[in-house]
Amino acid sequence: MSDSAKYDVACTSSGVDRSGKQGSLGSANKSGICHSFSADGRCISLLKVLLTNVCIFDCKYCVNRESNDIVRAGFTPLELAELTINFYRRNYIEGLFLSSGVIISPNNTVEQMIKTLELLRNVYHFNGYIHVKAIPGAENDLITRLGLLADRMSINIELPSQDSLKLLAPNKTKESIMRPMGLISAKIQENSSDLVKFRHASKFVPAGQSTQLIVGATPDTDHKILTLTEALYKKYRLKRVFFSAYMPVAEHSLLPSLDIKPPLMREHRLYQADWLLRFYGFEAKELLDEQHPNFNLEVDPKCNWALNHLDKFPIEINKASYEVLLRVPGIGVTSAKRILTARRSGSLDFSGLKKLGIVLKRAQYFITCKGKIMEGLKITSDVAISTLMSNQYQLTSQGPEQLTLFDEPPITREDVQQCLTGQI
Amino acid sequence: MPDRTDLVYAYDGSFGGLMCCVFESYALKEIPRAIRPPDVEDSLFNTAKWIKSDEQKADRVFNSIPLKISPQAQELVKLGFLTCAPNKEFLIYQFLRLGFKHGSKVMTMLTDDTVCALQKAVHHLTRESHKFKGFIRFSIFGEVLVAVIEPKNFVLPLLSPHFCDRFRNETFMIYDKTHSMALIYRSQKAELIFVDELTLPTVDATELEYRRLWKQFYNTIAIEGRNNPRCRMSLMPKRYWGQMTEFNNNNDAENPSGSVQLLVAETATEIAPNAIGFLDSSFQYPTRK
Numbered sequence: 001m002s003d004s005a006k007y008d009v010a011c012t013s014s015g016v017d018r019s020g021k022q023g024s025l026g027s028a029n030k031s032g033i034c035h036s037f038s039a040d041g042r043c044i045s046l047l048k049v050l051l052t053n054v055c056i057f058d059c060k061y062c063v064n065r066e067s068n069d070i071v072r073a074g075f076t077p078l079e080l081a082e083l084t085i086n087f088y089r090r091n092y093i094e095g096l097f098l099s100s101g102v103i104i105s106p107n108n109t110v111e112q113m114i115k116t117l118e119l120l121r122n123v124y125h126f127n128g129y130i131h132v133k134a135i136p137g138a139e140n141d142l143i144t145r146l147g148l149l150a151d152r153m154s155i156n157i158e159l160p161s162q163d164s165l166k167l168l169a170p171n172k173t174k175e176s177i178m179r180p181m182g183l184i185s186a187k188i189q190e191n192s193s194d195l196v197k198f199r200h201a202s203k204f205v206p207a208g209q210s211t212q213l214i215v216g217a218t219p220d221t222d223h224k225i226l227t228l229t230e231a232l233y234k235k236y237r238l239k240r241v242f243f244s245a246y247m248p249v250a251e252h253s254l255l256p257s258l259d260i261k262p263p264l265m266r267e268h269r270l271y272q273a274d275w276l277l278r279f280y281g282f283e284a285k286e287l288l289d290e291q292h293p294n295f296n297l298e299v300d301p302k303c304n305w306a307l308n309h310l311d312k313f314p315i316e317i318n319k320a321s322y323e324v325l326l327r328v329p330g331i332g333v334t335s336a337k338r339i340l341t342a343r344r345s346g347s348l349d350f351s352g353l354k355k356l357g358i359v360l361k362r363a364q365y366f367i368t369c370k371g372k373i374m375e376g377l378k379i380t381s382d383v384a385i386s387t388l389m390s391n392q393y394q395l396t397s398q399g400p401e402q403l404t405l406f407d408e409p410p411i412t413r414e415d416v417q418q419c420l421t422g423q424i
Numbered sequence: 425m426p427d428r429t430d431l432v433y434a435y436d437g438s439f440g441g442l443m444c445c446v447f448e449s450y451a452l453k454e455i456p457r458a459i460r461p462p463d464v465e466d467s468l469f470n471t472a473k474w475i476k477s478d479e480q481k482a483d484r485v486f487n488s489i490p491l492k493i494s495p496q497a498q499e500l501v502k503l504g505f506l507t508c509a510p511n512k513e514f515l516i517y518q519f520l521r522l523g524f525k526h527g528s529k530v531m532t533m534l535t536d537d538t539v540c541a542l543q544k545a546v547h548h549l550t551r552e553s554h555k556f557k558g559f560i561r562f563s564i565f566g567e568v569l570v571a572v573i574e575p576k577n578f579v580l581p582l583l584s585p586h587f588c589d590r591f592r593n594e595t596f597m598i599y600d601k602t603h604s605m606a607l608i609y610r611s612q613k614a615e616l617i618f619v620d621e622l623t624l625p626t627v628d629a630t631e632l633e634y635r636r637l638w639k640q641f642y643n644t645i646a647i648e649g650r651n652n653p654r655c656r657m658s659l660m661p662k663r664y665w666g667q668m669t670e671f672n673n674n675n676d677a678e679n680p681s682g683s684v685q686l687l688v689a690e691t692a693t694e695i696a697p698n699a700i701g702f703l704d705s706s707f708q709y710p711t712r713k
């Protein structure tokens with residue numbers, strides 16, 4: 001069953017802190033806990049399953065679409081509850097991520113999901129993390145009931161535009177996705193004021209809502225995807241937007257062919273940009289625009305931004321504000337905070353920065369310490385850095401310092417760690 | 425203060441004992457060049473000065489930390505004692521000297537070698553303990569959950585609040601093979617005991633079935649087109665794999681006895697399930713016998 005659920009990437013168990021309760025099993029941890037990592041390097045935290053892979057919809061990009069000839073199966077709510085509890089007690093998982101194909105009707109599907117969660121919460125007294133996927137087109141009342149049982153709810157937009165939806169997901173409309181999304185965000189708002197009024201009001205998806213966008217199944221640009229992402233954070237107050245590089249699972253004239261490679265680098269760049277929006281104070285329009293609608297696959301979005309704004313650099317490490325520090329390539333949230341702390345007991349030089357654990361590989365081009373640039377650094381003028389940028393593809397034969405700035409093998413271990421910890 | 429370069433302190437391995445070393449150094453205005461736990465033999469040419477544990481002296485030092493330095497510094501020192509840094513005693517000692525000199529500012533002196541090293545060691549500890557919150561695997565024997573871990577740092581005190589909270593109504597044990605210690609939680613009470621050996625009974629059919637289901641889930645969840653073994657390795661280094669169900673291939677034949685058997689070496693210390701506050705002056709850093 002998890003075979004068809006695995007293409008969903010939202011695997012975090014974070015966003016809510018809840019301690020254990022007398023007589024019940026489980027707790028939730030705000031920063032999230034990874035219980036394992038799969039062979040593709042992604043965190044496994046939740047038991048990610050479909051209640052059933054039977055589906056009356058026919059989304060072209062999905063293995064479970066009605067027109068696909070596959071074996072259909074499903075769990076009963078009791079089976080699924082048992083499985084969750086037994087995995088949880090063995091500490092295999094942090095909780096459950098429940099999704100489903102559409103059986104009979106969206107409403108009927110949601111009712112089945114409610115049954116499962118009620119069993120877990122009320123009969124098995126499960127107090128751990130539950131992420132549930134709302135089904136597009138289900139009634140408001142049902143979505144509300146589902147939300148009261150879960151920690152996080154998501155509705156996957158998947159395709160970033162109405163046109164793409166019409167082509168590839170004929171049973172879904174923008175309305176059927178955005179209405180429940182709006183409902184959830186309204187409920188969360190309403191609930192937080194209720195909670196102030198009545199301390200015991202039950203919580204409606206306390207860890208917020210999230211969504212997923214497919215990258216590379218349609219011609220939509222990064223600019224479009226990122227602008228949509230920003231709007232989702234601002235307007236719908238989403239906690240997370242996940243991106244999923246399109247994996248060809250179906251042959252269809254409207255889709256990329258089956259032998260195409262998933263655009264992993266593009267997905268990676270979008271995640272980096274997503275961190276920049278959420279934690280670094282960047283706006284989508286600073287990173288991409290109509291003239292530059294897609295990310296540079298060679299340089300990460302922050303570095304790219306810095307190279308286009310060389311007039312703002314170098315900055316003085318001992319004077320720059322937190323916001324400014326965060327804009328330096330190579331300085332992430334942790335590093336910026338450590339710099340602020342260390343500055344309280346004296347000014348910093350380059351060897352001090354190294355002791356703080358700050359990687360100077362990229363940052364060195366953009367900073368000064370006590371007015372000096374790093375010793376031995378050969379590139380000093382804006383022009384030199386700009387030239388480097390325009391020549392980046394011919395760099396291989398040049399000096400080592402120059403190389404380090406741009407030489408970026410496809411997704412290194414460092415990159416992945418950066419992305420997970422958000423140190424960009 | 426005279427700096428006697430050959431002076432070495434030896435103490436009983438308890439946290440309080442270490443605090444007494446600090447006391448001694450200040451009282452006699454002398455600076456040792458090393459502080460050694462009891463299990464290290466004297467070498468031919470240097471005999472260590474034995475510092476006797478004294479609860480009152482230890483408390484005086486310990487209680488002065490939040491007042492003279494800061495509560496955060498006290499926390500750092502407590503955590504520092506749980507780390508596997510080979511020279512942790514001396515690091516803590518040097519950190520306290522700096523702290524008593526500079527006050528709360530010491531916590532911001534991140535470029536100082538001592539402060540930097542102690543923070544690094546503590547970071548290693550907390551990161552390892554966070555990983556174990558996810559990577560620990562319990563097997564169920566009857567109603568008892570049992571897990572075995574082989575951590576580098578002494579993480580049990582940090583894991584205790586998390587698991588005691590999560591598994592409130594369960595009975596469980598986490599056995600730390602590296603330090604021969606076990607965290608035992610039953611009837612809402614947690615204790616840490618020395619355990620030399622652990623014999624586990626045969627696992628039953630239900631347990632085997634759930635292990636099988638988990639492995640199946642683990643293997644299906646990876647998307648082939650995205651395989652990235654190097655990335656997995658850096659996030660979940662091989663040293664954790666040994667005790668993890670999903671990597672266990674020897675079809676789970678455990679020892680053929682009836683119940684969980686512990687070979688307990690020493691008496692139990694009860695600890696508060698929700699705090700590392702148990703780390704009082706009598707706390708001994710466990711060393712392998």
Ligand code: SF4
Nearest residue numbers: 055057059062065101
């Ligand atoms: S609704 Fe669409 S995406 Fe969801 S399971 Fe059915 S076919 Fe797949």
